Amino acid sequence: MSNHLRSGSLMEKYLGNKATLLPLLERFFVEQIPEAKSISDVFAGTNNVSRYFRARGWQTATCDVNRFSYVLAQAYLCTSSSPHFFGVRxxxxxxxxxxxxxxxLERNVARYGALYAAETDIKMLYRSMGNLPFVLSALQDLGENNTKPGIIYEHFSQWGAHSSFISKRGTSGKRNYFSLKNALFLDGVLNCIREWWCEGRLERNEVFLLLASVLEETVITANVNGTFHDFNRDRLWPNAEQNFQLRLPLISFNGPIAETANADAIAAAASFAHHDICYLDPPYNFRQYSAYYHLLNFIAAYPFFSEIETYVTGLAHVRGQHPEDDFTSDFCFRDRFISSLHKLMSSVDADHVVVSYYGGRNHWNHWANVENPTDEGLHQLKELFEDRSLFKGCEIIPALEIRKNYQSRVGEQKSLVNEYLFHGIRQKILRKTAPSLPSLAANERWGLAPHFGHIRPSKQNGVNQGVVTSGGLRHVVVE
Incomplete structure (x- = not known):
């Protein structure tokens, strides 16, 4: 496959990615909650759900503990005008x-435009991106010509002086996330973006747009099988042999600016503004996402670290994650899952709560045959939605039931067999004021809280603004 003819990933390898479920969600909302025009998603991941509904004019709110998710949210949900990059030559x-x-861009639009982009005229969309193509082109040239090893090369490639590891089982080796050429490419590009940011030559939205392009290409070319919890230790996969190619993010300038947060889901649910629907797709397994996507979170924060050299000297484990840059979610533990979900749903200010549930390998039947999963998780969620202190009424709908009026497509039937939507009509809650949203401990530890916090959108004098709240500080952001 040509390096220049690859379609956009939209983080398709991300665990629990719901891109294929989006039309079904929309159909369900239209039929069951026709008055809905706003949605919150506190397990946002790829932000695909919010992107989809923002493109249809909905007000959105999105949160995730992963910094890379926050970067994508800023790029895709908070861009309202063409980026100028006045500070960059x-x-x-x-x-x-x-x-x-x-x-x-044309290939991206052909594949995803109907889902996420309001503008499908390629020339018009390209022009609307202002100077972003010029900046990405400059970064592409810089990356291709970089020969100076940096942090990615030294710590995350087999050629690095600091990439050695010894596993708990006693095996040893060197981290092997990237090819030699791509490791040098990433070093050149990330160091340039960091320099521009530290010198004040990038606006906030501009740095996130550049990082979004870097992150999405990293997912494509990294020598991993979906997550970054490990890598191919023996060789480079064919995708990792492809050269890094920065591409234009499929951004849309239409739609309301989203409320965004890099925070704990339960805290965000209590803090977010009122929405018609709270959509929840929590993790149903033991995998801690901040560990499985640690390298993307590191890249997302690269321009903003105040002590980046101190940070990388503390990298540990086979995967190369700093132990003090992590988040342990209660939703990833079977014995805490239901109580955590109850706490979240008790505090969320929404008229409806809709939960996606996958009945395959999950907390309750991880080691069972996927073709014959147990129903324990289904029953526990049913009991939760029948709790009259939370909901006035509820319903459980198999995704196949929503699909029944669609033309069946080969390969989709099987993937929908174990998908369910739980829909609860929320009992009214009395919230005088929304509590402030605390910063994540790791962001505080590494001086990242001013950049990865909570933005509440507002409108002042006809200008889209957001107020970033983190660590007790308020930062006004003009988009």
Whole structure:
């Protein structure tokens, strides 16, 4: 496959990615909650749910404990005008590079435009991105020509002086996340973005747009099988042999600015503004997402670290994660899952709560045959939704029931067999004021709280603004 003809990933490898379920969710909302025009999602992950409904004019709120998710939210849900990059010197772009960027954009639109982008005219969409294509082109040239090893090369590639590991089982080796060329590419690009940011040459939205492009290409070219909890230790996968290619994020300038947070889901549910629907897709297994996606979280924070050298000297484990840059979710423990979900739903200010449930390998039947899963999780969730202190009424709908009026597509039937939607009509809650949303401990520890916090959108003098609250500080952001 040509490096210049790859379609956008939209984080398709992300665990629990709900891209294929989005049309079914919309159909369900239209039929069951037709008055709904706002939605919150506190297990946002890829932000695909909020992106989908924002493109349809809904007000959205999104939260995740992973910093990479917050970066994607800023890029895709908080961009309302063309980025200018006035602080960056823009060299003339070669016509070949421009055609490559437009070709990739066209392929992205063809594949995902109906889901996430309001504008499908390629030339108009390309022009609307302002100077972003020029900046990505400049970064592409810089990355391709970089020969100076940096943090990625030294700590995350087999050629690095600091990438050695010894596993708990006694095996040893060197981390092998990237090819030599791609490790040097990432070092060059990330160091440039960090330099621009530290010198005040990038606006807040601009740095997140650049990071979104880097993150999405990292997912494609990293030498991993979906997550970053481990890597192929013996060789490079074919995808990792492909050269890193920065592409234009499929951003939309239409739709309301979202409320966004990098925070704990339970705290966010208590703090977010009122929405018609609270959509929940919690983790149903033991995998701690901050560990499984640690490298994406590190890249997301790269420009903002105040002590990046101190940080990387403390990298540990085979995977190369800093022990003090982690988050342990109660939802990833079977014995805490239901009580945590009850606490979350008790505090959320929404008229309806909709939960996606996957009945395959999960907390209650992880070691069972996927073709014959147990119903224990289904029954426990049913009891929760029948709690009259939480809900006036509830219903459980198999995804296949929603699909019944659609034309069946090969390969989708099986994936929907174990998918259910739980829908509860929420008892009214009396909330005088929304509590402030505390920063994550890891963000406080590494000086990242001013950049990864909580933004409440507001409108002042016709300008889209957000107030970032983190660590007791307030930062006004103008988009």
């Amino acid at each position: 823009l060299p003339k772009m070669e016509s070949l590079r421009s055609r490559q960027l437009q070709t990739e």
